[in-house]
Amino acid sequence: MLNRQGRPTSIRPLADEPAVAGAAGSERPPASASGGAAAASGIPQTFTGNRGLVQEEPLIFEIGRPDVSGIDLDEPEAFEPRLGGLERTAPIGLPGLSEPETMRHYVRLSQGNYGIDTGLFPLGSCTMKHNARLNERMARLPGFADIHPLQPVSTVQGALELMSELARYLTTLTGMPAVALQPKAGAHGELLGMMAIKAAIAARGEAETRNVVLVPDSAHGTNPATAALLGFTVKSVPARDDGWVHLADVKPLLGPEIAAIMLTNPNTCGLFEPRAAEIAEAIHGAGGYFYCDGANFNAIVGKVRPGDLGVDAMHINLHKTFSTPHGGGGPGAGPVALSERLAPFAPVPFLRQEDDALQLVEDAENPEAVGRMTAFHGQMGMFVRALAYMLSHGSDGMRQASEDAVLNANYVRACLSDLMSLPFGDKPCMHEVLFDDAWLKDTGVTTLDFAKAMIDEGYHPMTMYFPLVVHGAMLIEPTESESKASLDLFIAALRDLAFAAKRGETERFTGAPYLAPRRRLDETRAARQPVLRWTPPAPIPALQAAE
Numbered sequence: 168m169l170n171r172q173g174r175p176t177s178i179r180p181l182a183d184e185p186a187v188a189g190a191a192g193s194e195r196p197p198a199s200a201s202g203g204a205a206a207a208s209g210i211p212q213t214f215t216g217n218r219g220l221v222q223e224e225p226l227i228f229e230i231g232r233p234d235v236s237g238i239d240l241d242e243p244e245a246f247e248p249r250l251g252g253l254e255r256t257a258p259i260g261l262p263g264l265s266e267p268e269t270m271r272h273y274v275r276l277s278q279g280n281y282g283i284d285t286g287l288f289p290l291g292s293c294t295m296k297h298n299a300r301l302n303e304r305m306a307r308l309p310g311f312a313d314i315h316p317l318q319p320v321s322t323v324q325g326a327l328e329l330m331s332e333l334a335r336y337l338t339t340l341t342g343m344p345a346v347a348l349q350p351k352a353g354a355h356g357e358l359l360g361m362m363a364i365k366a367a368i369a370a371r372g373e374a375e376t377r378n379v380v381l382v383p384d385s386a387h388g389t390n391p392a393t394a395a396l397l398g399f400t401v402k403s404v405p406a407r408d409d410g411w412v413h414l415a416d417v418k419p420l421l422g423p424e425i426a427a428i429m430l431t432n433p434n435t436c437g438l439f440e441p442r443a444a445e446i447a448e449a450i451h452g453a454g455g456y457f458y459c460d461g462a463n464f465n466a467i468v469g470k471v472r473p474g475d476l477g478v479d480a481m482h483i484n485l486h487k488t489f490s491t492p493h494g495g496g497g498p499g500a501g502p503v504a505l506s507e508r509l510a511p512f513a514p515v516p517f518l519r520q521e522d523d524a525l526q527l528v529e530d531a532e533n534p535e536a537v538g539r540m541t542a543f544h545g546q547m548g549m550f551v552r553a554l555a556y557m558l559s560h561g562s563d564g565m566r567q568a569s570e571d572a573v574l575n576a577n578y579v580r581a582c583l584s585d586l587m588s589l590p591f592g593d594k595p596c597m598h599e600v601l602f603d604d605a606w607l608k609d610t611g612v613t614t615l616d617f618a619k620a621m622i623d624e625g626y627h628p629m630t631m632y633f634p635l636v637v638h639g640a641m642l643i644e645p646t647e648s649e650s651k652a653s654l655d656l657f658i659a660a661l662r663d664l665a666f667a668a669k670r671g672e673t674e675r676f677t678g679a680p681y682l683a684p685r686r687r688l689d690e691t692r693a694a695r696q697p698v699l700r701w702t703p704p705a706p707i708p709a710l711q712a713a714e
C-alpha cells in the first residue's frame with residue numbers, strides 16, 4: 168500500500184498476519200468490515216493508517232533514506248586511519264530525514280506512549296505518581312548534572328552534602344541508624360540488604376549452618392530471587408484467607424538454620440502487616456534478621472518508622488516513594504536502611520565529616536563488610552529529585568501524601584466494592600486496593616479482557632494477576648496525586664465496564680482494545696520472541712516501474 172508521498176506505508180500486520188517489526192504478534196485496529204465495537208460504531212479504516220490526529224508512525228528505516236540528511240556537514244579533512252585496517256570502507260546505510268521529519272518522527276513516537284503525564288496510571292505495586300517539575304529542575308542544575316564522579320571531593324562538596332542530607336532524612340523517616348545510597352533499583356537494594364545479612368551471619372561463624380530465608384507466598388518475585396541468588400534456601404510462609412502473615416505460621420518454621428525473613432510491609436495485597444513487630448521479635452529470638460521489603464513505604468511515610476518494628480534492613484524505592492521517575496532497573500534508586508547490627512556491614516563508599524569537609528570513604532574499615540555495590544556512589548539525579556521532593560513537602564506534607572494515597576485507594580475500594588469482589592473482605596486497604604476475578608465468574612470476561620477494555624476508555628490497566636495468591640488479581644494504586652474529579656471519572660468508567668460485563672456484553676471486552684493504535688498483543692510472544700531486526704521489504708513493482 169502506498170501513502171500520499173508514494174512510499175510504502177508501514178505495513179503493520181492485520182489480524183492474522185505475523186508481525187514484521189517491533190513487538191511480535193501485534194495487530195492493527197480492525198477495518199470497518201471486521202467485527203468488534205469499533206466496526207460496530209463505524210470507525211473507518213483510513214488511507215494513511217492515521218486515526219484522526221493520532222498518527223500511525225512507521226519505523227525510521229521505513230521512512231528514512233541514506234541519501235537524506237537534516238544537516239549539512241563539511242567534508243572531513245583527510246586523516247590517517249588508526250584502526251589498523253578495521254575501519255569501515257562503505258556507508259552503513261543509516262536512514263536520514265529532514266529536520267522537521269526527524270522532529271515529527273520522534274514526537275509522534277512519544278505520543279504513542281502512555282505515561283503519568285498523560286493520565287491516571289493505576290498500576291498497583293508500581294506507584295506511578297506525579298513527578299513534580301520542581302524536582303526535575305533541581306536535578307538539571309549544572310552543579311549536580313554536570314559533575315563527574317571522579318572529580319576531587321573538594322570540588323563536589325555541595326553534592327556530597329546533598330547525599331548526606333538525603334541519608335539523614337531517610338534515617339529519620341525509617342528510624343534506622345544507617346543508610347546505603349548506592350543501589351540503583353529496589354531489587355538491587357534487596358540484594359545489598361541480604362548481602363549485609365549474609366555478611367553478618369558469616370561474621371558470627373554461622374555461614375554454613377544459617378542458610379534458610381523465609382518468604383511469604385504473597386511476596387514480590389524479587390524477594391525469593393534475591394535470597395536464592397545469594398545461595399540461601401527459600402522456604403515459603405503460606406498465605407491465609409485474610410491476606411496477612413501470621414506469627415503462628417512463622418513460628419513452626421524457626422530454627423538455628425533461619426537466616427532471615429523477607430516481609431513486605433505494607434504487603435503486596437495492599438494491607439499493613441499488623442504482626443510485623445511480633446514476627447521481628449520471633450525471628451530475632453531464633454537468631455535471624457528481619458528484612459523488610461520497603462517498596463510500599465509510600466503508604467506509611469511519616470506514620471510508621473520501620474526501625475520501631477524491629478526491621479534490620481529495608482530498601483526504599485526512591486522512584487516510588489519520593490516521586491523520582493521510574494525506569495527498568497537503571498535510573499531508579501533503592502537506598503537501604505540498616506539497623507545497628509547491620510550497619511558495620513554497609514558497602515563503600517560512605518561519607519564522613521572530617522574537619523570542615525565531607526570525605527568519601529572508599530575502603531571498607533570492616534573487612535567483613537559487603538564491599539562495593541556499584542561503580543561510584545549511586546544515582547545522583549535521583550538523590551537530587553528525592554531531596555527536592557522531601558524539602559518541598561516538609562514533614563507534614565510527606566505524611567499527608569501517605570494519608571492521601573491511602574485515602575484515594577480506599578475511595579476507589581468503597582466506590583467499586585458493590586460490583587467487584589475483594590478477596591480479603593471489605594476492610595480498609597493501604598495505598599492500593601486489590602480485587603480478584605470472582606465477580607467475573609460466568610460472564611465470559613477475564614481479568615485480561617477487563618484490563619484491555621480499560622485501554623479503550625483511555626486508562627492504562629491496573630496491575631493484573633499479581634499478587635499470585637489471589638485469583639485473577641486486579642491491583643489498583645491511584646496514588647495521592649489524583650484529584651477527586653479524576654478519581655470519580657476513573658471509578659465511573661470502571662463501573663460502566665463492570666455493568667457491561669455483568670450484562671453479558673462480552674464483545675466489548677474479548678476483542679478489546681478496539682481503539683488503541685495496536686490491538687491485543689500476544690504478550691508472551693512479544694516478550695519471548697521480540698523481532699528486533701528490520702528486514703527491508705521486497706521492492707514494490709509499481710514503484711520500480713515508475714523509477
Ligand SMILES: Cc1ncc(COP(=O)(O)O)c(C=O)c1O
Nearest residue numbers: 292293352353354387389460462
Ligand atoms: C514489593 C516490591 N518489591 C520489590 C520491587 C522491586 O523494585 P524495583 O522494580 O525498583 O527493582 C517492587 C517493584 O515494583 C515491589 O513492588
